[in-house]
Amino acid sequence: MGHREDLLEGAKRCLLEKGFVRTTARDIVKESGANLASIGYHYGSKDALLAQAYVALVEGESVAFEGEGPGELPGGPGSLERFRAVWANIVATMREPGSLWRLSMEIVVMGDQLPGVRDELARAQRQGSRGFVSLLMGVPEEDVTDAAADTLGSFYSTLMLGVIAQWTFDPKTAPDADALTEGLRQIVEGATNR
Template sequence: MGHREDLLEGARRCLLEKGWVGTTARDIVAASGANLASIGYHYGSKNALMMEAFLQLTEDWGQEVERSLATGIRPGAPRDERIAAVLDAVVEGFSENRPFWQAQLEVMGQLDRHPELKERFAQAMPAGREGLVAMFEGVADTDVPEEASRTSGSVYYSLFIGLWVQWLIDPALVPSGAEVVAGLRRVVDGTVLAPAPAPSAK
């Protein structure tokens, strides 16, 4: 690998081991074997390099979830079953990548102090919503219409962020995918305050 790739790999390791706030440029240099000046040459700044590492880790996580779904959803499953399975896979992905999701919370806390980070997040958000639609619907990103990304993608994104924050506080508080689907149905049907239906007899 060249210095650019070495720096990116070093930044990935530092992000997972030290977090966003705890990582210095010298930490990245030590982890990558590159030199301090190469950060500015290849990425412009430490924050820009860290953002690239962060986005790459996010992409890796998405691919891991997709691999899990490829074997975890039975062919022809009903829609509510598929959505529940995707939600369960997402939460399982949190547990398998805890250092990354803890670092992501740190990143969010830096946005107001670093406008360039907020801009990068804003630029990446449409693609993120598109990717979530593709994941939940079982289609390729290229098959997701812009309107679906903006509407349904925003709903999926909200579910994702909400589950993530609940999981960070206490994984035991996170509802199952089936419970989330049941909650969504109650919200849409206007039966939030009505008694939950009794389980059907088998």
């Protein structure tokens, strides 16, 4: 690996160990074996590097949302069965010790303090919304329209952030996939009975 990749891997490890706020440029350099100047050369700033490291961690974790692999999810596209299966996989990542999702709460809280990081993560969030639509509706990501990403995808992303907040705050009472699916079923039933 080159310095760029070493820095990214070092930043990932620092994020998981120390979080966003407590990670310093020197921590990343120590963890990566690179030099301090290479952060600015390759990423522009420590915060930009940490933002990219966070996005890479989330992308790596999101592979688990599919479970055994593409095409292995039960139920048809958009079904409650598929919804439940995907959310069971997502919640399982939150139960793991040292879950990276606590970083999401840290980043949400400090977003106004780091506008450059917020902008980078906002772009990644739009792509994540597109990925949710693809996964839950069974369409290739490149076929997800901007309108679908901005509506259905935003709905799923908002649900995700709420679930992360609940699992971060109180894992004992946070909803599991069955509770989320039952809640969605009740919403659909209420909306269609009017």
